[in-house]
Amino acid sequence: MHKNDFVRQLQTPGGSMKIRQALNLDYMLTGILITLCAISLLVIYSAGGQSTLYVKRQLVFILAGFVVMGLVAQFPPRVWERWAFLLYIAGIASLAAVLFVGVEINGAQRWLNLGFTRLQPSEFMKICVPLMIASYIAKNAIPPTFKHVVLAVLLIFLPVFLVIQQPDLGTAILICASGFFVLFLAGLKRSYLISAFVLALAALPSLWFFVMRDYQKQRVLTLLNPQQDKLGAGWNIIQSTTAIGSGGWSGKGWTKGTQSQLNFLPESHTDFIIAVLAEEFGLVGVLALCGLYLLLIGRCLFIGLNATSMFGRLIAGSIAFTLFIFIFVNLSMVSGILPVVGAPLPLISYGGTALMTLFVGFGILMSVAGDSKKR
Amino acid sequence: MNDDSTFIDLTRQHQIFVSRVIIACIVAIVMGIVIVARYFDLQITRHQDFVTQADNNRVHMRPASPSRGLIYDRNGNLLADNRPTYNLTIVRERSQDMEQLLVDLNGLIDISDNDITQFKKRLKRRKPYENTALKYNLSERERSILAVNSFRLAGAEVSARLTRHYPSGELFAHVIGYVGRINEEESQTIDTIRYSGTDSIGKIGIEKHYEDSLLGQVGNEHVETNARGRVMRVLSKVDPLAGDSLTLHLDRRLQATAHAALKDHRAALVAIEVKSGGILAMVSTPSYDPNLFVSGISQVNYSALVQSEDRPLFNRAIRGQYPPGSTIKPIFGLIGLQNEDISAEHTIDDPGYFYMDGVERPWRDHNSKRGGHGKNVDLAEAIIESCDVYFYTMSVDTGIDVLADYSQQFGLGRITGLDIPGEQSGIMPSKEWKRQARGQPWFNGDTINASIGQGFMLATPLQLAVMSARLASRGKVLEPRLVKARNGVEKPPTEQSAVIDIDSEHWDYMHRAMRDVVHSPRGTANRIRKDIGYNMAGKTGTAQVISISADDEYDRDKINQRQWDHALFIAFAPVEDPQIAIGLIVENGEHGSSTAAPVARLVIDEFMKNQPDQQLGQR
Numbered sequence: 002m003h004k005n006d007f008v009r010q011l012q013t014p015g016g017s018m019k020i021r022q023a024l025n026l027d028y029m030l031t032g033i034l035i036t037l038c039a040i041s042l043l044v045i046y047s048a049g050g051q052s053t054l055y056v057k058r059q060l061v062f063i064l065a066g067f068v069v070m071g072l073v074a075q076f077p078p079r080v081w082e083r084w085a086f087l088l089y090i091a092g093i094a095s096l097a098a099v100l101f102v103g104v105e106i107n108g109a110q111r112w113l114n115l116g117f118t119r120l121q122p123s124e125f126m127k128i129c130v131p132l133m134i135a136s137y138i139a140k141n142a143i144p145p146t147f148k149h150v151v152l153a154v155l156l157i158f159l160p161v162f163l164v165i166q167q168p169d170l171g172t173a174i175l176i177c178a179s180g181f182f183v184l185f186l187a188g189l190k191r192s193y194l195i196s197a198f199v200l201a202l203a204a205l206p207s208l209w210f211f212v213m214r215d216y217q218k219q220r221v222l223t224l225l226n227p228q229q230d231k232l233g234a235g236w237n238i239i240q241s242t243t244a245i246g247s248g249g250w251s252g253k254g255w256t257k258g259t260q261s262q263l264n265f266l267p268e269s270h271t272d273f274i275i276a277v278l279a280e281e282f283g284l285v286g287v288l289a290l291c292g293l294y295l296l297l298i299g300r301c302l303f304i305g306l307n308a309t310s311m312f313g314r315l316i317a318g319s320i321a322f323t324l325f326i327f328i329f330v331n332l333s334m335v336s337g338i339l340p341v342v343g344a345p346l347p348l349i350s351y352g353g354t355a356l357m358t359l360f361v362g363f364g365i366l367m368s369v370a371g372d373s374k375k376r
Numbered sequence: 377m378n379d380d381s382t383f384i385d386l387t388r389q390h391q392i393f394v395s396r397v398i399i400a401c402i403v404a405i406v407m408g409i410v411i412v413a414r415y416f417d418l419q420i421t422r423h424q425d426f427v428t429q430a431d432n433n434r435v436h437m438r439p440a441s442p443s444r445g446l447i448y449d450r451n452g453n454l455l456a457d458n459r460p461t462y463n464l465t466i467v468r469e470r471s472q473d474m475e476q477l478l479v480d481l482n483g484l485i486d487i488s489d490n491d492i493t494q495f496k497k498r499l500k501r502r503k504p505y506e507n508t509a510l511k512y513n514l515s516e517r518e519r520s521i522l523a524v525n526s527f528r529l530a531g532a533e534v535s536a537r538l539t540r541h542y543p544s545g546e547l548f549a550h551v552i553g554y555v556g557r558i559n560e561e562e563s564q565t566i567d568t569i570r571y572s573g574t575d576s577i578g579k580i581g582i583e584k585h586y587e588d589s590l591l592g593q594v595g596n597e598h599v600e601t602n603a604r605g606r607v608m609r610v611l612s613k614v615d616p617l618a619g620d621s622l623t624l625h626l627d628r629r630l631q632a633t634a635h636a637a638l639k640d641h642r643a644a645l646v647a648i649e650v651k652s653g654g655i656l657a658m659v660s661t662p663s664y665d666p667n668l669f670v671s672g673i674s675q676v677n678y679s680a681l682v683q684s685e686d687r688p689l690f691n692r693a694i695r696g697q698y699p700p701g702s703t704i705k706p707i708f709g710l711i712g713l714q715n716e717d718i719s720a721e722h723t724i725d726d727p728g729y730f731y732m733d734g735v736e737r738p739w740r741d742h743n744s745k746r747g748g749h750g751k752n753v754d755l756a757e758a759i760i761e762s763c764d765v766y767f768y769t770m771s772v773d774t775g776i777d778v779l780a781d782y783s784q785q786f787g788l789g790r791i792t793g794l795d796i797p798g799e800q801s802g803i804m805p806s807k808e809w810k811r812q813a814r815g816q817p818w819f820n821g822d823t824i825n826a827s828i829g830q831g832f833m834l835a836t837p838l839q840l841a842v843m844s845a846r847l848a849s850r851g852k853v854l855e856p857r858l859v860k861a862r863n864g865v866e867k868p869p870t871e872q873s874a875v876i877d878i879d880s881e882h883w884d885y886m887h888r889a890m891r892d893v894v895h896s897p898r899g900t901a902n903r904i905r906k907d908i909g910y911n912m913a914g915k916t917g918t919a920q921v922i923s924i925s926a927d928d929e930y931d932r933d934k935i936n937q938r939q940w941d942h943a944l945f946i947a948f949a950p951v952e953d954p955q956i957a958i959g960l961i962v963e964n965g966e967h968g969s970s971t972a973a974p975v976a977r978l979v980i981d982e983f984m985k986n987q988p989d990q991q992l993g994q995r
Contacts, residue, residue, distance in 0.1 A: 143389045185400065188392035240603075243433065246418040246426025259434045263602035284419040291412065298404075302397060314393050318400075325404050332411045336418060 025074045025371035027304065030363060033297045034070075037348040038063045040278075040290065045351050047256045048270040048277040055270055055351050062353040066360035073364025078372050081365055082312045085129075085136035089156070092129040095122035096163040103167070108216075111167045123164045123172045124354040128362050130160055130176050131319040134183040139312035144188030153184055170217055171330070171342025178326050182319040187311075220340040237273070240265045241335045244276040252283030270351045272343060275335050290349070298325055304370045313369035320362045434600050435611060441573035442592030443538050445619030447552060447582060449628040450654075450860060455548050456583070458538035461671070462514040464522065465507035468499060471531025478510075481532060484525055485518045487511055490675065498575075501563065507535060509575065512671035540576060540583075540670050544628070546663035547635055550691040551626065551655075551796065551858065553581020554666035556673075570594055573616060579669065582622065582858060585796045589862060592619030623861040625654025633982045634659040637975040638962065644692035645960035646841035646856075647979055650948065653845065653854030655794070656956060657979060658838070660692040694799040697834040698961055700788075701917030701968070702742075702762045703946045704829035706847055706886050708771065709755050711782045713882040717773040720885055723752040726765040732772065732820060739824050741765050742918065759889040760899050762916060764828045771827030772820055779826065780806035785853065785876045787842035788835055793855045802839050805832035830920060840959025844946040847890070848913070848954035850883040851876030887913055891951045900969045901945070904977040910984050911951035914976065916968030917944035919961075940964035945972035949980050956983045 041063075042056050049055040073081075095113060099122055103110040112119040134153050141149050157180035164173040185194070209218065223235050244260035247253070256262065258280035261269045269277050279287050298321050305317030324347055331346040333339040345355045418426065447456035464481070471477045481487055487510065495510045502508045514522070514534060522534050540555045542548065555576040558566065562577055571577070573594040578584040595616030599607045634645045638661045647657040662684075668677055681689050690696070712718040728748030729738035741748050741764040749763040758766035771779065784790060789804025803809070805826060807818040825831025835843075842856055853874040861867060890913035893899040900916040919942040943965030948957040958976045965971030 144392060182400070186393055186396045188389075188396060240433075242418055243426050243429045245415065246422050247430035248419050249423045249427070250420065259600075260430055263434050263600070263608065265430075265433050265603040279415065279419065284415060287415050287419070288412070291408070295408075302401070306394065306397065311389060311393075314390075318393065318397055322400050322404065325407075329404075329407050329411060333414070336411070336414045338410070338414055 024071070025367055026071065027300070027367045027370045030297070030300050030304075030367065030370075033293060033300065034067075034348070034363065037293055037297070040293075041274075041349045041351075043255070044274055044278050044281075044349060045270050047258070047281060048261055048266075048274055049351075050262070050264075051256055058353075059351050059356075062356045065353075066356050069357060070360040070364040070367065073361055074367035074371065076368055078308075078310055078313045078316070078365070078369050081132060081316070081368065082136045082139065082310075085132040088129045089133035092122060092126045093160060093163070095120075096126065096160055098122075100163065100166055109167055109169060111169055118353070121354040123160075123167065123169055123176070124358045125361075126160045126164065126176050127172070127179055127323065128320075128358050128365075130157060130180040131183050131316060131323065132365070134180045135312050135315035135319060138183060138187045139310065139315055143311060144190060145184065150184065150189065150193060153180070157181065165212060168214055168217070169343060170213065171344045174342070175323070175327060175330065175344065179319060179323040182322045182326075183315050186315055186318040186322075217340075220342070224337065224340045237267050237341055238337050240267065241273050241276040242337050245279040245336055248280040248283045248286075250283045251285050252279070252281045255281050257281060272331065272341075272345055272350060273335050274350045275332055275346050278349070294324075294328055298322075301366055304366050304373075307373050308369050309373045310369075313372060317366050317369050320366055324359075324362075434602075435598055436601050438597045438599055438607075439572035440595035440597055440614070440616045441537065442594055442616035443618045444540060444555070444574075444576075444592060445586075445590035446621040447590075448621065448623045449626045449631075450623065450656075451627065451629075452623075453628045454543055455624070455626070455628070456540060456542050456552055459541040460536045461512065461539040462519055462534050462536050463509045464511040464514055464518075464532060465509050465535045466495075466499075466532050467507045468502070468531070474531075477529065477531055480529060481510070484521050485511070485514075494672070497560075507533065513539075542666045542670075545665045545667065547628075547631055548626070549581075549663045549666040550660040550693060551581055551624075551658045552666065553583040553796070554579055554669040555583050556669045557671070576670070580798065581796050582624070586620075586622060586859065589620040590622070593617035620862045621864070622859050623864070624858050625649060625652065625656060625860045626658070626858065627656050627983070629986075630657040630979055630982055631659060633657075634960075634975065634979050635661065635663070637978050638960075639663075641965060641971070642686055642692070642963040643961060643965070643975075644696055644837040645958065645975065645979065646693050646838045647956055647958045647983070648841050648845040648856055650845050650848045650954045650957050652860075653856050654860055655856055655858050656983065658693050658858075660690070660696070660837075662686045662688040664688045691798060692961070692963075693837045694794065694796070695836065696961070696963075697800050697802050697836055698942050698944070698963075699831075699833055699919040700829035700835040700840060701919040701942070701944050702764075702828055703840060703843075703915050703917035703944045703959075703968070704783075704788075704827075704833070704835075705759055705762065705767055706890055706915050706946075707783060707786050707843060708767055708774075708779060708827060709759060709889070710847075710878050710882050710886050711779055712770045712774055713755070713885070714782075714878045715774055715778055718755060718770050720755065723754045724766050724769050725751045726753050726763055728765075730765045730768040730824070732768075732824060735821060739764070739768050756885070756889040756892065757898075759886070759915065760892045760896055762900050767827040768824045771823045776818060776823045776826060777806050777808075779823075780804050780809070782876070785851075785874070786846050787839050788833075792838055792842050794838060795858050799838065800836055802835040803832055804835075829917060837959050837961050840944065840946050840961070841957060842959070844948050844959050845957035846876065847886070847946075848948035848957045850880070851878055887951050890915055890948075894947070894973075901973040903969060904973045908977070908981075910949055910980075912947055912949040912977070912980060913951045913954075914945060914947035914973060916973060917946070918942070918966065918968055919944060921964065937964055941966050943968045943970070943972040945969075945976050947973070947976040947980065949984065955987060956980055 042059060045059050046056045099110060099113055104112040104114050104119060111121050111123060113122060133156055137153060138145050138149060157177060161173045161177050164176060223238060240260060244258065244266050258277060260266045260280055261277040266273055266276055278290065301317055301321035305314050305321060308314040308317055327344065327347045330339060330344045334341050334344060345352050347359055443458050446454060449455055478492060491511050495508065499508050519534055556579045558571065558575055558577045578587040593616060595614045597613045598611040600609050600611055601607050630647055634657050638645060638659055641661060644660045645657060646655065649656050664681055726741060726748035728741045728744035731738050748765060749761055753763050753766055757763060783804045789802055791799045791801045810816055810818050822831055826833050846853060859867060891911055894901045894912045894914045895905050896902060901914045921939045921941060943962045945968045946959045948954045958979060960972050960976060962971045
């Protein structure tokens with residue numbers, strides 16, 4: 002059926018406008034994404050010690066991402082609404098597989114080895130969970146009733162629980178947030194919101210005592226006093242704030258950042274890439290990036306607000322705010338507001354799986370956008 | 377929850393969505409402001425702090441070691457130089473696991489527990505990115521083992537540095553001394569910046585006294601390092617300044633001659649250039665190899681040196697205090713003449729002993745067995761044959777205070793002011809001295825003992841040489857000096873205007889008498905006159921180690937060899953225009969004439985060989 006849709010779109014007669022519509026791409030979104038990816042390549046080149054190794058790989062990921070996005074965009078939202086459950090089941094299955102046959106790196110078992118590449122299923126859950134919840138809620142009453150809320154919460158917590166086992170608290174929290182946004186945007190009652198908030202607060206101590214591992218607690222303590230263990234746990238945060246702060250207004254110039262070029266900055270091409278950007282391009286660079294993100298999120302919300310279906314609205318809105326949370330968590334963690342969790346900066350950090358997940362999300366957004374345009 | 381309406385109001389759904397989006401946007405904007413505020417705070421408000429911190433991260437100052445000043449003898453022979461040696465060093469922040477690294481290293485080359493203890497002590501004083509020495513003086517074999525395994529020894533490296541070396545080994549140990557590792561006590565007092573390029577400091581001898589000049593100026597390099605401490609580039613550089621090179625008055629050949637002659641004894645010899653006060657040779661035997669101390673002496677070697685009965689570490693030349701014995705007689709004779717207690721014509725009768733009024737016990741002459749020196753002994757004979765009774769008699773008239781006063785001008789009883797540390801002052805007793813030191817009044821018997829350089833009187837070999845030089849120069853008071861020139865520039869002679877107030881004819885008289893000690897058939901040192909090509913003046917001496925009661929005879933077979941008398945000799949030459957003066961002592965050498973005087977002859981011969989103008993000295 003979806004195949005028929007695709008063929009029908011192609012067969013629609015018309016000029017370039019028609020072809021655009023036929024390709025179902027949102028050009029503003031595409032433009033913003035291309036700009037961000039270009040910035041990403043630039044910063045990765047500098048952060049990777051001016052070697053083109055990471056740049057080439059990231060370029061491949063980006064191109065693949067655009068292809069995936071284009072493909073995803075071709076299917077109307079209702080297809081994704083229908084497939085959400087299957088994707089969710091597949092995600093849960095791969096998360097379970099990670100726990101049994103996953104590859105362990107640095108004490109965390111997060112990856113599945115596919116032979117040619119490593120896959121991080123928890124990353125994909127960042128899109129599978131909101132899809133699942135949006136599809137589930139949209140099918141039922143809006144605002145969601147108690148029964149649906151309970152079930153949705155269970156659907157959120159199952160993958161969250163599995164990811165915590167890896168352990169990967171950061172991703173777990175982000176998955177949790179992405180699912181929660183759907184519920185929130187669907188009009189979750191205030192009384193639920195308040196009780197959820199109270200419950201979360203109450204759960205914090207048990208999180209500290211039963212869920213968090215020692216190294217995770219250490220990270221929280223480090224946030225409070227990074228100087229305590231300068232060369233150990235505090236190193237990352239001291240070096241990243243130093244990099245950011247020494248950038249000043251306009252930065253030290255591309256590839257001239259001493260903190261990143263002399264390897265003081267850890268994970269400079271992945272999670273801490275914003276520190277490289279801040280050091281080399283200064284506050285001006287950071288604000289420009291934030292401006293692009295603002296445009297991106299704004300465009301996502303615009304698509305959501307114009308969506309014709311409830312599913313379209315929910316998934317577009319949740320993707321927009323999830324994106325915001327990703328950005329917020331990363332920028333806070335690197336600048337020392339939040340503890341260090343493994344959270345890449347969307348579209349800028351080096352890394353294939355995270356990029357794919359994002360592009361799948363943008364593909365769905367375009368699908369939603371295309372759907373509403375046609376009506 | 378209790379929303380049981382089945383009708384789905386699409387508009388209301390949209391409204392709910394829009395209102396939720398607005399709420400979320402408001403929250404997001406607040407969070408966004410927090411982020412921007414945070415970056416603004418870091419990048420603008422606290423920018424300068426972080427710039428400093430980033431620079432501190434990457435820019436390190438590395439001291440550049442100056443090379444220590446070289447030390448030469450008067451003919452330009454190197455006595456102390458610097459040689460490259462290879463040390464095993466560790467940079468703390470580059471080693472993943474220090475304990476494991478030490479174990480790994482120990483598996484490859486031999487590292488003693490002492491090395492490790494010392495290393496850990498040093499480590500505390502060093503910054504994490506500085507390298508700290510673990511083992512010094514790697515052999516070539518050790519270096520190649522380390523090179524082959526370097527890939528698995530992160531943090532350890534072999535570094536070359538200049539280390540002090542003494543090419544002549546034990547020959548100059550007591551003069552030049554040595555440098556050694558800066559110890560904890562020294563590290564409290566030194567200027568840590570000046571010493572940042574070195575871990576050595578002069579411990580004794582010239583090395584210590586001239587530490588300030590020899591050290592040089594430390595340079596520095598500002599280098600940019602990466603997070604692993606690796607140097608990426610040099611940002612700026614101040615070159616170090618080598619320490620001053622010192623030229624000593626010492627003459628390597630004289631030193632070697634004296635050392636060779638004395639090395640089987642416990643002995644000391646000091647030779648002084650009469651005209652300048654410069655030390656030509658300063659020997660104390662047995663000696664030791666100063667190179668052992670440079671990079672930390674092993675416990676075994678150190679114990680051996682400390683526990684040796686011969687005390688090789690003891691610098692007898694400046695710290696050994698001995699009764700000067702009869703070597704004191706020439707100056708006492710001069711004092712008697714000048715003080716008019718005696719005259720050139722004055723004679724005494726010497727039956728071999730001397731009785732002082734009111735004392736039953738006699739003072740014996742050293743040849744009392746043979747019935748003394750006979751009748752009509754004058755001062756010259758008393759010097760030539762070393763008659764004790766003459767001086768017993770004279771000293772009672774002169775009195776100790778006059779003797780002490782003049783003797784001090786000859787350098788006795790106080791430090792001579794030589795430019796190395798540790799000199800002892802000896803004792804030139806006086807009434808005042810005895811009251812203060814012993815709390816007793818002075819007796820005439822004390823004066824009689826002192827008159828032949830015994831009793832309370834003590835002098836170092838250096839003082840004997842200084843006395844000899846002042847005798848030779850007719851009373852010119854010059855401070856003895858080791859350093860002749862600094863960086864090739866001669867130091868102005870430290871001539872003191874003081875001249876000992878003794879009449880010229882008395883000097884002539886005494887020079888003649890002392891010449892006859894060597895050259896007259898009756899002279900106590902006549903056995904060294906054979907084939908001598910110049911005129912030498914001398915005076916033998918014998919110093920009792922144990923006191924023999926007046927009734928007992930000294931019988932060498934009955935006493936331990938270590939209690940045999942010390943043999944002393946002072947000399948200068950050529951008599952007409954003295955150039956070199958010598959003081960020496962051979963511990964338990966018994967007779968100045970047999971053990972000490974021949975050594976002086978050898979040294980002066982060596983000296984005269986290289987004095988073309990002086991070889992024509994008349995007989």
